[in-house]
Amino acid sequence: MREVLAIYWKEISDAMRDRRTLLMVLASSLLLVPVLLFVFSTVMSQVESQAVDRSVMAVNIKDAPSLENYILRQGYEIKTAPADYEEKSRSKELIKPVLLVPENFEQDLQSAKRVELEIAYDTSNRQAEMGLGPLRQLLNGYARERSSLELMMRGVSPDLLQSISVKERHISRPDERRVTITAALPMVLIMAIVMGGMFAAIDSTAGERERGSLEPLMMNPVSGFQLAIGKTAAVATVSVLIVILTVSSFFPAQLLIANEALRAEFQFGIKDALAFMIVLIPLAAALSSLQVALSLTCKSFKEANVRNQLLSLAVSFMPMFFIVNPGKEPAWLGWVPVMAQTQMMNQVLKGELVALNAIGLALLVCSVIVAGSLLFVSRKMREVVME
Known part of the structure; x- marks a missing residue:
């Protein structure tokens, strides 16, 4: 255990001294959500200003x-x-x-x-x-009034042509929140986790291989599994820190919302923040372990950067399923990491309760990913020395 902690503190210290990692942590966690909410609310205000003009x-x-x-x-x-x-x-x-x-x-x-x-x-x-929509509605209203007057002048009641009336009946719960453009926030959070931990994962694996400092580390009396745990835990700590800072940034970000309707709709409280962290922290650990495993297969920082960018691209496309398929989500989504977390975060934003079995299933899948990645990294560590 002492060896694992020594490796962990060494990797954490290196990550925090790395300017790229530190910049990604601060930029992705503290600035991303406030900037996006400000932009979203500004766009909504522009739309509404045209509607009320x-x-x-x-x-x-x-x-x-x-x-x-x-x-x-x-x-x-x-x-x-x-x-x-x-x-x-x-x-x-x-x-x-x-x-x-x-x-x-x-x-x-x-x-x-x-x-x-x-x-x-x-x-x-x-x-x-x-402003096109309001003007179209105005002109359509004039056309309907004109047609009704012409029919009445000919002795024909306009009601004869409109024998069916249609009205809406909303069946949503009174306490259910509406979700508009804030539905994009789960995808932004996941991307912040992926991008924030990427440089730490690359630097502790492919970066050390490129600098020639990984082989001397392997000469110490530590096992490959201990190295895998120490390095993965350090990268996961960076990702979890990003989760905590990003979710915490929602609170001051609400003050920057420039649209009254969005401010009233987007009520993010302590319970919501805790739910987000419960959902995201296991995912952060799973993605970090995947990044470490992927980066260890590369011999240079540049190669690892390219491969991790491909991983980030794949992760970013997964939440788009909810955009192209807005109907009822299939049951198998709970088994797919990233998509399961996106689904649960959307439920939190809507004010719905997240089922405990959904949280447990997501935790199980993330644990399997972490365990598999640790086994791969521990074996790969020994192969690196032999190469």
């Missing part, structure tokens, strides 16, 4: 007095679009779509001719595109 930019609105009257009755203000609205939209100076009214609009309507309204906006202007 009660103004319409229009060209030639005087040729459509009935449309103008309808827009004003809905509480909107009509603004004349600048003559160079196309250029201003491309340059992002104009952040609203522009309604284009054709000439003789009213006369064509009176003559029962089909008329066409256009909405002009630059597709690369995201803010202008956000």
Whole structure:
């Protein structure tokens, strides 16, 4: 046990002195979540600002007095679009779509001719595109009102054409939280764990092989299993530290949320933080052991970096299953690391209780990964000396 602790403290000291590891720990754990929540909330605020903005930019609105009257009755203000609205939209100076009214609009309507309204906006202007939905709803409302009035003038009740009404009935629990863009946070947390422990794993294995310091370490009276435990535990400590710091950063990050609706929705408390740590700490240990095992098969830092980047890429793609398949999750997900943790974190964010058997199954799978990786590393350590 004394030998394992000596190896552990040696690896921890080296990891904390390594600037790359220290930078990844601080950047991925303390800054990532606050920055992302701030960006998410800013985007939501921009969308909502377009939805509540009660103004319409229009060209030639005087040729459509009935449309103008309808827009004003809905509480909107009509603004004349600048003559160079196309250029201003491309340059992002104009952040609203522009309604284009054709000439003789009213006369064509009176003559029962089909008329066409256009909405002009630059597709690369995201803010202008956000205002497209409210303007479409406004114009659809005008079209429905116009059609109803024409039917009534001909003695036909509009209700005859609308014999079916549809309304929504929400069956979600009253205490269930809504999840919007914060559903991306579990994937961000997992990536922080993978990237944060990567350099520590590479430096303690492939880095030492490249520097020639691993072979002298093997000359000490320690077994390969003791070396495997000491090195893996050191890397796992770095990853667990990232988990603790990242989850803790959720609390000050809530103060940076710039959107009132998101701030009210994203209520992250002590119980949620503890649930996240219970879910993530075993995964951090499992991923760390995999990184150590993978890095030990490489003879250079560069080679190990490439292989670990491939591992990070594979891990980052796994949570996307929930995006492409948003229905009921299959039962086998509980056996798949990363995906099981993502599922449980999503449940925590929704305010749901995570089943104890799901936590136990995830812990079992992570333990098997750690045990298998330790056995591989302990055997590989002896082979490294013989190479």
